[in-house]
Amino acid sequence: MVKRLLLLMVVSLLPSCAGPSVLGNSPDVTVVSTEGMPEPTRVDLLSSNRPYLIGPFDKLKIDVFGIEDLSKEVQIDASGRLSFPLIGVVEASGLTPGELADELENRLQGRYVRNPEVTVNLEETVSQVITVDGQVDRPGLYPVIGRMTLMRAVATAGGAGEFARLNDVVIFRTVNGQQMAGLYNLKGIRRGNYSDPEVFANDVIVVGDSQARRIFKDIIAGSSFITTPLIILFRK
Numbered sequence: 001m002v003k004r005l006l007l008l009m010v011v012s013l014l015p016s017c018a019g020p021s022v023l024g025n026s027p028d029v030t031v032v033s034t035e036g037m038p039e040p041t042r043v044d045l046l047s048s049n050r051p052y053l054i055g056p057f058d059k060l061k062i063d064v065f066g067i068e069d070l071s072k073e074v075q076i077d078a079s080g081r082l083s084f085p086l087i088g089v090v091e092a093s094g095l096t097p098g099e100l101a102d103e104l105e106n107r108l109q110g111r112y113v114r115n116p117e118v119t120v121n122l123e124e125t126v127s128q129v130i131t132v133d134g135q136v137d138r139p140g141l142y143p144v145i146g147r148m149t150l151m152r153a154v155a156t157a158g159g160a161g162e163f164a165r166l167n168d169v170v171i172f173r174t175v176n177g178q179q180m181a182g183l184y185n186l187k188g189i190r191r192g193n194y195s196d197p198e199v200f201a202n203d204v205i206v207v208g209d210s211q212a213r214r215i216f217k218d219i220i221a222g223s224s225f226i227t228t229p230l231i232i233l234f235r236k
Helices: 002-018 097-108 150-156 186-190 211-222 228-235
Strands: 029-032 059-064 072-075 081-084 088-091 118-124 129-134 140-143 164-175 178-184 204-209
Touching: 059 097, 072 081, 088 097, 097 118, 129 150, 150 164, 150 186, 150 204, 164 186, 178 186
Parallel strands: 029 178, 129 204
Antiparallel strands: 059 072, 059 118, 081 088, 129 140, 164 178, 164 204
């Protein structure tokens, strides 16, 4: 009798796993199909044309034209400073790469170099990141290095968690100032049913949570007589 009741509980929970996912009722959010999610524009990736400001732990390539010993790669420290030959410590945090180049030229001018020409290029930044949240082992912010796809993003966050709904993975993205949400089936991507979509800086990825599966696990933990067929039935 107890087994029969547990089976009925499991079957009653299954429809909640299979139904469509509600992404919210805001009229400002547009949900698009897996084939229709457009790529962000350059303006979107540059956060509405705001100039990039150097921050802690950014890596920069500094070139002083004609002086090889002063051309080097540097990393900004935790306080937003860098140490440069001849001129010592420079406050870099909050400056654009162009402003930092001007500052280095001013400090080198005359005393050390007659007419310095300095260029500063961003080599690596912690601002170009994606957010991976929901049912993954290590939710958080992750840098976008090279071409990043949805599967790689989830793998970078430690993979899908125990209670993840692989058919309920959402990518939130802003394109031309409009927030969009695309719903993806990670299991289908793994099987090759459709291609693994590319993700971009500022994307927010949320892997769904199966509350029904979580409840079912609690039933198993508290009942030593639950048999394997119930588990197989639930997974289907």
